[in-house]
Amino acid sequence: MSAAKSKAKDFLLAVEGLTVSFDGFKAVDDLSFYLDPKEIRVIIGPNGAGKTTVLDLICGKTKATSGSIKFDGKELTKLKEHQIVHSGVGRKFQTPSVFEDLTVFENLEVSYPQGHSVMGALAFKRDRAVIEAVEEVAETIFLSDALNEPAASLSHGQKQWLEIGMLLIQKPDLLMLDEPVAGMSVTERKKTAELLKVITKDHTVLVIEHDMQFVGDIADRVTVMHQGKVLSEGSIEHVKSDPKVIEVYLGH
Amino acid sequence: MFDGYTSSELMSIFAMQGFAGLSLFSVFVLMAMGLAIIFGQMGVINMAHGEFMILGAYTTYLTSGFFQSYLPGLFGGYFLIAMLLAFLVCAALGALIEWLMIRHLYHRPLDTLLATWGLSLIMQQAYRSIFGAREVGVELPDWMMGAFQVTDLVELPINGLFVMIIALSIAVGVYLLMYRSGYGKKVRAVVQNRPMAEAVGINSAGIDRATFALGCGIAGIAGAAFTMIGSTGPSSGQAYIVDTFLVVVFGGAQSLIGTIVSAFGISQAQSTMEFFLSGSMAKVLTLLVVVGILMLRPEGLMALKVRR
Amino acid sequence: MKNSSPLKWFGSREGLYYLALAFLLVVLLPLMLDPFRLNMVGKYLTYAFVAIGLVMCWGKAGILSLGQGVFFGLGGYCMAMFLKLEASTPEATAIQSTPGIPDFMDWNQLTELPWFWEPFHSFSFTLIAVIGVPVLLAFVIGFAMFTRRVGGVYFAIITQAIAAILTILIIGQQGYTGGVNGITDLQTLMGWDIRTDAAKTTLYFICVGMLFLCLFIARLVQNRKLGRILVAMNAQEMRVRFSGYDVAAFKIFVFCLAAAFAGVGGAMFTLIVGFMSPSFIGIVASIEMVIFCALGGRLSILGAVYGALLVNAAKSGFSESFPELWPFAMGALFIGVVLAFPNGLAGLYQTYVMPLEDKLFERGKGARAEATPAKPAAERKPKTEKTDDYDPMIDSYSPEKS
Numbered sequence: 001m002s003a004a005k006s007k008a009k010d011f012l013l014a015v016e017g018l019t020v021s022f023d024g025f026k027a028v029d030d031l032s033f034y035l036d037p038k039e040i041r042v043i044i045g046p047n048g049a050g051k052t053t054v055l056d057l058i059c060g061k062t063k064a065t066s067g068s069i070k071f072d073g074k075e076l077t078k079l080k081e082h083q084i085v086h087s088g089v090g091r092k093f094q095t096p097s098v099f100e101d102l103t104v105f106e107n108l109e110v111s112y113p114q115g116h117s118v119m120g121a122l123a124f125k126r127d128r129a130v131i132e133a134v135e136e137v138a139e140t141i142f143l144s145d146a147l148n149e150p151a152a153s154l155s156h157g158q159k160q161w162l163e164i165g166m167l168l169i170q171k172p173d174l175l176m177l178d179e180p181v182a183g184m185s186v187t188e189r190k191k192t193a194e195l196l197k198v199i200t201k202d203h204t205v206l207v208i209e210h211d212m213q214f215v216g217d218i219a220d221r222v223t224v225m226h227q228g229k230v231l232s233e234g235s236i237e238h239v240k241s242d243p244k245v246i247e248v249y250l251g252h
Numbered sequence: 253m254f255d256g257y258t259s260s261e262l263m264s265i266f267a268m269q270g271f272a273g274l275s276l277f278s279v280f281v282l283m284a285m286g287l288a289i290i291f292g293q294m295g296v297i298n299m300a301h302g303e304f305m306i307l308g309a310y311t312t313y314l315t316s317g318f319f320q321s322y323l324p325g326l327f328g329g330y331f332l333i334a335m336l337l338a339f340l341v342c343a344a345l346g347a348l349i350e351w352l353m354i355r356h357l358y359h360r361p362l363d364t365l366l367a368t369w370g371l372s373l374i375m376q377q378a379y380r381s382i383f384g385a386r387e388v389g390v391e392l393p394d395w396m397m398g399a400f401q402v403t404d405l406v407e408l409p410i411n412g413l414f415v416m417i418i419a420l421s422i423a424v425g426v427y428l429l430m431y432r433s434g435y436g437k438k439v440r441a442v443v444q445n446r447p448m449a450e451a452v453g454i455n456s457a458g459i460d461r462a463t464f465a466l467g468c469g470i471a472g473i474a475g476a477a478f479t480m481i482g483s484t485g486p487s488s489g490q491a492y493i494v495d496t497f498l499v500v501v502f503g504g505a506q507s508l509i510g511t512i513v514s515a516f517g518i519s520q521a522q523s524t525m526e527f528f529l530s531g532s533m534a535k536v537l538t539l540l541v542v543v544g545i546l547m548l549r550p551e552g553l554m555a556l557k558v559r560r
Numbered sequence: 561m562k563n564s565s566p567l568k569w570f571g572s573r574e575g576l577y578y579l580a581l582a583f584l585l586v587v588l589l590p591l592m593l594d595p596f597r598l599n600m601v602g603k604y605l606t607y608a609f610v611a612i613g614l615v616m617c618w619g620k621a622g623i624l625s626l627g628q629g630v631f632f633g634l635g636g637y638c639m640a641m642f643l644k645l646e647a648s649t650p651e652a653t654a655i656q657s658t659p660g661i662p663d664f665m666d667w668n669q670l671t672e673l674p675w676f677w678e679p680f681h682s683f684s685f686t687l688i689a690v691i692g693v694p695v696l697l698a699f700v701i702g703f704a705m706f707t708r709r710v711g712g713v714y715f716a717i718i719t720q721a722i723a724a725i726l727t728i729l730i731i732g733q734q735g736y737t738g739g740v741n742g743i744t745d746l747q748t749l750m751g752w753d754i755r756t757d758a759a760k761t762t763l764y765f766i767c768v769g770m771l772f773l774c775l776f777i778a779r780l781v782q783n784r785k786l787g788r789i790l791v792a793m794n795a796q797e798m799r800v801r802f803s804g805y806d807v808a809a810f811k812i813f814v815f816c817l818a819a820a821f822a823g824v825g826g827a828m829f830t831l832i833v834g835f836m837s838p839s840f841i842g843i844v845a846s847i848e849m850v851i852f853c854a855l856g857g858r859l860s861i862l863g864a865v866y867g868a869l870l871v872n873a874a875k876s877g878f879s880e881s882f883p884e885l886w887p888f889a890m891g892a893l894f895i896g897v898v899l900a901f902p903n904g905l906a907g908l909y910q911t912y913v914m915p916l917e918d919k920l921f922e923r924g925k926g927a928r929a930e931a932t933p934a935k936p937a938a939e940r941k942p943k944t945e946k947t948d949d950y951d952p953m954i955d956s957y958s959p960e961k962s
Contacts, residue, residue: 370894
């Protein structure tokens with residue numbers, strides 16, 4: 001245990017002994033895993049395995065019952081959501097949650113990491129730097145032509161990209177994506193895989209995904225969760241051939 | 253504030269005020285049951301709930317008048333008929349209101365609050381136009397007069413006891429309906445997952461209407477019971493609405509047991525303090541404590557910790 | 561786009577709306593109405609302060625407070641306490657058993673001024689308290705509720721309970737507050753008799769001035785990024801939180817802002833009407849204030865002013881001729897505003913009148929339109945200028961909600 005703790009410093013994210021229970025039901029049970037900088041990690045697992053809850057715990061949406069989450073040396077379990085965001089963790093939700101009334105430009109502008117306090121938001125000015133940052137991100141997420149469209153008019157896939165863009169403009173060190181290709185067409189999936197490859201050049205990414213084809217395309221390593229615990233971990237081939245994993249997915 | 257009382261005096265003060273608080277408790281439980289069903293199960297805030305209760309009270313008033321004039325021999329039993337009528341009248345109006353107004357406002361709880369407030373203004377003024385601004389009272393049948401002599405000092409009025417029995421039977425009835433019947437299962441299914449409930453063939457619109465009507469019907473029974481312990485005026489209902497909402501919220505919106513416990517706690521606290529302080533300060537203190545606790549524990553007394 | 565000079569703004573469509581309101585309040589009504597009626601309009605306008613606050617708090621940020629009467633009342637009572645002390649000089653109250661204290665205290669056997677009345681001898685303290693007391697209470701309530709993520713109907717019910725508590729408290733503590741009659745018989749403000757027609761007209765214009773100041777502040781907030789965050793928070797609170805904003809802080813801010821506006825309105829009410837009583841605080845008064853805002857259009861600060869004026873004018877009109885019909889009308893208004901036209905008068909204006917204006921503007925402006933684009937209507941923003949410098953003078957964002 002002490003060896004693992006001392007190692008924690010080399011990881012970008014070190015989750016140790018993480019547990020959360022809802023009225024006695026342990027949704028996440030003594031979970032530990034570690035992310036290297038610039039790694040793409042995919043979490044897979046059957047429904048109800050606790051995947052989304054893990055992301056909720058890391059970004060502070062749910063408070064852990066016990067355990068620790070160390071990010072870049074900081075303990076996240078004691079921080080509030082916005083403080084976790086400021087320390088460099090971005091989270092995309094399963095269903096696209098963008099500001100439908102605002103244009104794409106305004107969506108990205110609101111996410112720009114400046115003027116986060118009440119007074120800051122009152123004093124915030126749309127200057128050159130903001131416009132350039134927005135245009136750059138829009139380019140990355142294939143939405144340069146839609147900057148002035150209201151977000152409500154975007155397709156489902158474009159909204160997913162926009163939300164990823166809203167994370168990118170915050171310049172986070174760790175991006176967490178919950179089923180980024182769910183409900184996307186085949187072409188959109190391909191473009192999203194491309195997008196993720198670009199993103200991972202300078203971000204660490206933690207993804208929840210069901211589509212095994214897509215997982216194979218992007219993952220460095222895969223963590224398989226089952227009933228709130230880590231069932232298996234390693235390369236996609238390793239995981240696929242793990243008898244425990246086969247048992248869980250095909251056994252019942 | 254306890255200065256100058258011996259401990260035995262304090263005991264009997266608490267006992268006396270406790271009994272006095274029980275009729276407040278009955279009104280709270282009766283009103284809160286209907287509110288809790290509508291709010292807890294449907295997320296709708298019904299600000300006109302007090303007016304539905306008063307509709308039940310006026311129905312009882314009219315029924316008692318009818319029996320006095322035409323069926324004086326059966327007067328002893330009029331109350332049961334009145335209670336049934338009060339339930340039916342209020343439930344029917346509730347179903348109508350749901351169809352006209354509420355069903356357009358699901359998922360906009362703040363708007364239901366404003367719209368039902370408008371409804372309450374209209375109902376109050378309608379009562380004022382029809383029944384006049386003065387309060388009316390019903391005549392109690394003979395068997396409800398008088399009191400049980402428990403000890404030399406303590407006596408229990410029969411009408412108060414009767415109302416309490418009604419309140420508790422309704423609470424039991426609501427519990428059985430919600431947790432032991434097919435209808436209750438459907439209601440809870442719709443609350444937890446509306447699309448899924450619809451997918452397995454539950455008529456969610458019908459369930460909504462029935463639930464709203466049921467809540468209003470219970471308010472009607474509450475009104476019938478209310479006539480036994482107090483007189484009825486156009487704005488008698490509004491006097492209780494805020495307290496009752498606090499009772500519901502304080503008990504935890506989804507919990508019937510919580511509602512009863514909080515109704516008991518709030519009514520007892522208020523009536524006990526009333527002895528030592530002026531009535532208005534007792535009320536201020538009670539409300540302040542409730543609001544204070546709600547600020548510290550917003551989910552109410554009894555709430556499940558659930559994964560959202 | 562460096563054409564944001566104030567003069568040009570007055571030529572824009574939005575500028576014209578403000579000019580029209582100013583014309584109505586500063587020129588038209590004072591010319592048309594006798595001092596008594598103008599004083600009534602002044603009274604209605606004091607409610608507009610509350611309605612503007614509700615637009616910011618409820619319309620934009622989605623926080624429905626049913627206790628705005630509390631803040632209105634606190635502002636009003638602060639002012640009334642100052643005026644009452646000024647009216648209760650030892651000479652004027654020589655017949656009392658304790659001269660020098662307000663008459664109702666004497667009637668309730670108080671023999672000295674309660675401690676919390678003492679500072680209200682000072683006018684500057686009173687001015688601070690008019691805003692400070694409501695804001696402080698709003699901060700305490702907001703801090704307790706919003707940091708614990710209490711919102712929606714729970715917040716509405718708790719604010720309503722607070723309105724009930726304060727009313728009962730004021731009525732119950734007659735000796736300290738004047739009880740159900742309130743604080744009456746107010747005469748002078750720093751020696752200036754506020755009961756004369758001339759004084760009432762002056763107060764009316766002060767009220768209009770303060771109203772425009774509040775409109776300006778509200779407009780500044782709504783057009784900055786702050787305003788956008790408030791609206792975004794209403795629709796997607798979670799996303800705002802995970803974009804790095806402390807949602808509770810924003811909610812507390814807007815709730816305090818609304819309380820400050822209400823406090824100013826209450827103080828103006830006391831000055832214009834000449835007394836303050838608990839009937840302007842309670843549950844019924846507080847929820848009526850919501851309808852001023854809802855009728856005007858819950859997203860429009862200008863609409864709120866018209867809403868407050870119209871509802872109160874209608875109320876006076878009804879109670880002069882058909883008092884028994886007023887509750888029906890008011891009830892119907894609540895239901896209608898929610899069911900039939902949730903965006904109120906401003907929404908109707910946008911749907912039915914603005915298209916006509918568009919035609920008018922296009923014909924009138926012709927070639928000039930290119931140089932100074934008219935203020936775009938909410939949904940029909942010209943796409944070309946969006947990435948230009950952000951111009952706080954142009955109301956570029958006011959989303960419609962269903």
